Amino acid sequence: MRGDAKSMTVLSPRSAAEAVKAYAQAPAALPLAGGTDLMVAWNLGQWNGRAVLDLSRVAEWRTIKASAQGVLIGSLVTHSQIQAHPVLQKRFPLLVAACATVGAAQIQNRGTIGGNIANASPAGDTFPALAVYEATVRVIGPAGQRVVPIADIFAGVKKTTLKPGELIEAIFLPFVKTPTRGVFRKVGTRAAQAISKTMFAGLIWIGKDKKVTEARLSFGSLAPTVRRLHAAESFLRGRQLDPISINAAAELMTSDVSPIDDIRSTREYRLIVSRNLLVAFLKGEVK
Ligand SMILES: Cc1cc2nc3c(=O)[nH]c(=O)nc-3n(C[C@H](O)[C@H](O)[C@H](O)COP(=O)(O)OP(=O)(O)OC[C@H]3O[C@@H](n4cnc5c(N)ncnc54)[C@H](O)[C@@H]3O)c2cc1C
Known part of the structure; x- marks a missing residue:
């Protein structure tokens, strides 16, 4: 069964207030923004008979x-x-x-x-x-x-x-104070049109005494939801980024993430690559 437009009602609010009102009156409606996720399921016929709340005029x-x-x-x-x-x-x-x-x-x-x-x-x-x-x-x-x-x-x-x-x-x-360095990296099968195997974003602030004042470290694709590495972040605060503290912070990664084997990658690969990304970031090797 493919998507059947005739089976669907489209609600077209012209403002945020109208959108909230229309959604309250039709809570089973599907909000539609760019449609790049929603239309994939629509094409498979999954939403036939459902109302759509088209947000394009808001x-x-x-x-x-x-x-x-x-x-x-x-x-x-x-x-x-x-x-x-x-x-x-x-x-x-x-x-x-x-x-x-x-x-x-x-x-x-x-x-x-x-x-x-x-x-x-x-x-x-x-x-x-x-x-x-x-x-x-x-x-x-x-x-x-x-x-x-x-x-x-x-x-x-x-x-x-x-x-x-x-x-x-x-x-x-x-706004945040300018960090000493910040990095985003996505690791997928290819450069475009790829869902990530792992993804990293990091910000770090290092004081004049070379000690970390703050570290914010986050991974995607390593748990059901995006994760901050809270254990590694608090461990690093007040320490210098020497090989011992970098290694210890990397060891703490699995306190906050729990990757799985799936169609795109394995738990083992995800952990190795993610650890490498984290270590390279802390060493200042990726900018
Ligand atoms: C070929 C392809 C490649 C893709 N590659 C990537 C990728 O590399 N990385 C990635 O992250 N994603 C990817 N996506 C997924 C998708 O493009 C993104 O998640 C995109 O940001 C979804 O935005 P949209 O406006 O199209 O959402 P829609 O499809 O319009 O909506 C997505 C969901 O959000 C709900 N929704 C939309 N707007 C609101 C709102 N304002 N309030 C409440 N609910 C709302 C909808 O009801 C629906 O459930 C890809 C999709 C396709 C088809």
Whole structure:
């Protein structure tokens, strides 16, 4: 059975307020942003008979706004728009790099950051960068607005903590002090159109005494949801990055991640490559 458009009702709100109202009245509707995830399942006939909440006319969720505190990215902003934005390029380069690895140009032109988060794949490319920038997700629904830390928006594989009737309206990135170094790396089977085997985002701040003042380390594809390496981060604080402390931090990785064997890779490969990435980052060998 293929997708049958005639079996589906399309709701077309023209504002955020209309979208929330329409969704409250039709809670079984499927929010549609860029459609790059949703239409794959639609094509297989999985959504036949379901209503679709088409968000394409909600103009207020298409903007990127910089303020003194940070940058607010509307949920309907595409991966291409993020890459082209000068403030994001300068202040959040790891997110810009991550968006450049999503699918290929066609997917980046349609796929949105809100859709990426709501889809909640363990391999969502933007998540490690959002995790180290400590992004918050602004959600709106029948009970009003709420702000959810990025780590708390994911409940498991393809599951979020969005409540019935809630939509993602924006993602806020607070400005951070310029790190000593920052890196995003995605490891897949090829350079484009590849889902990651592992993904790393790291930010580190090192003081004049050569001791780590703060480390933010995150992996995707190594657990059901994106993970920060909390054990390694707290171990590194106040230490110099010598071979002993780097090795000890790498040993702590598995306190926070638990990769599996699947169609794309094995647990063993994922752990070896991820450890290598982490060690190279801490040594300053990847920039
Ligand atoms: C060929 C191909 C390659 C891909 N490669 C990658 C890749 O390399 N990395 C990667 O991370 N992803 C990849 N994807 C997945 C997809 O492109 C991204 O996740 C994209 O960001 C999804 O955004 P979208 O706007 O298209 O979402 P949609 O398909 O419109 O929606 C996705 C899900 O989110 C829900 N949703 C959308 N917007 C909202 C909102 N504002 N509030 C609440 N729920 C909402 C929808 O109901 C749906 O469940 C790929 C997809 C394809 C088809």
